[in-house]
Amino acid sequence: VRLLESGGGLVQPGGSLRLSCVASGLAFSDHAMNWVRQTPGKGLEWVSAINGGDSDKTYYAESVKGRFTISRDNSRNTLYLEINSLRGDDTAVYYCATTEYWGQGTLVTVSS
Amino acid sequence: QSVLAQPPSASGTPGQRVTISCSGSSSNIGRNYVYWYQQFPGSAPTLLVSGNNQRPSGVPDRFSGSKSGTSASLVISGLRSEDEADYYCSAWDDSLSGRLFGGGTKLTVL
Numbered sequence: 006v007r008l009l010e011s012g013g014g015l016v017q018p019g020g021s022l023r024l025s026c027v028a029s030g031l032a033f034s035d036h037a038m039n040w041v042r043q044t045p046g047k048g049l050e051w052v053s054a055i056n057g058g059d060s061d062k063t064y065y066a067e068s069v070k071g072r073f074t075i076s077r078d079n080s081r082n083t084l085y086l087e088i089n090s091l092r093g094d095d096t097a098v099y100y101c102a103t104t105e106y107w108g109q110g111t112l113v114t115v116s117s
Numbered sequence: 118q119s120v121l122a123q124p125p126s127a128s129g130t131p132g133q134r135v136t137i138s139c140s141g142s143s144s145n146i147g148r149n150y151v152y153w154y155q156q157f158p159g160s161a162p163t164l165l166v167s168g169n170n171q172r173p174s175g176v177p178d179r180f181s182g183s184k185s186g187t188s189a190s191l192v193i194s195g196l197r198s199e200d201e202a203d204y205y206c207s208a209w210d211d212s213l214s215g216r217l218f219g220g221g222t223k224l225t226v227l
Contacts (some may be wrong), residue, residue, distance in 0.1 A: 039216060048120075049154075049162065049205055051216040064214050100161055104152055104207075105173065107161040 006030040006106045013099065013111030018089050020115070026084040026101030026108055034058070034079035040086045043098035043110075052099070053086065071094075091115045121145065121206050123219035129196045137150030137222045139189045140177045145215045145217055149209045151189040153182055156203045156221075165204075166191065193224075 010023040024040070040052040053075040054064045063075050074087040084101055091113075098110040122140040129135040150168020164173050166182035179194045180215065189208075193200055206219040 041218075048221040049207075049218040050220060051157075051207075054216060064216075065215075066215055104150075104164075105164050105167065107163065109161050 008101045008103075008106055008108035010099065010101050010108045010111040012051055013113045015093055015114045015116060018092060018115055018117050021087070021089045022091065022113060024086040024088065024099055024101075024113075028082045028084065028101075029113075031103070031106070033077075033082040036103045038075075038077060038084045039102045039104075040073075040075060040084075041100045041102050041107075042113075043100070044094075044097045050097070054083070088113070118146055121208065121217050121219040123204075123206060123222045125220065126223045126225065128225040128227055129193075131196055131198060133196045133211050135193045135196055135224065136189045137193075137204050137206075137224070139191070139219050141208060141217070142210075143187055144212035145187075145208040146184065146209040146210060147187040151182065151184055152207045153180075153189075153191045154205045154207065156205065162205060174224070198225055198226045200224060 007029045008026055010026045016022055018104055036057040039054045040093050042050050042052050054075055055075045056062045072090045076085045093115050096115045098112050100110045101108040127135055127137055153166040154162035155165045156162040165176055165180050172184045182191045184191050204222045210217050
């Protein structure tokens with residue numbers, strides 16, 4: 006199983022990014038998927054989740070509601086996270102994960 | 118978002134048995150699976166113990182998980198130097214409709 010994130014980078018406060026996560030080696034459409042972030046030197050913070058199977062129901066942490074949008078394209082085995090109105094405290098490594106598997110993460114740095 | 122409560126640090130000598138606790142509530146640990154993850158500096162977390170206290174292939178049987186009521190524990194038996202890492206518990210919270218993580222426990226092998 007491999008989860009490969011991309012799309013991170015340096016962005017100014019108030020800016021936007023779209024993170025992607027391409028999955029291989031698993032039945033992607035069957036799995037609920039998560040985005041989890043980690044500020045360097047700090048703990049893990051769950052950001053968002055989207056159901057697998059027949060449901061595309063989405064869930065968000067209070068800290069990102071209204072600014073982040075999770076989505077998936079099962080035909081491309083790809084998970085997305087649209088991040089808007091970025092703030093300094095959004096600076097973190099963003100991981101794509103199931104409950105069992107994690108990607109290596111993509112770093113988002115918010116700075117002017 | 119609230120977190121599950123873990124001790125910030127734990128330690129032991131090689132060969133010892135170490136227990137890391139994770140305290141939650143009826144809306145998370147009390148009614149949902151608990152997962153334990155291990156993370157080394159500079160690396161992504163990896164699953165140690167899954168929700169039904171099963172270990173993925175490749176995880177030594179020195180690692181085991183348990184749950185009682187609204188608390189869970191990770192037990193590491195026969196502690197080894199390579200176990201020095203950060204450990205996180207995680208559970209879904211039905212009231213918050215979100216996943217919670219513990220604050221993490223830094224394990225030091227003395």
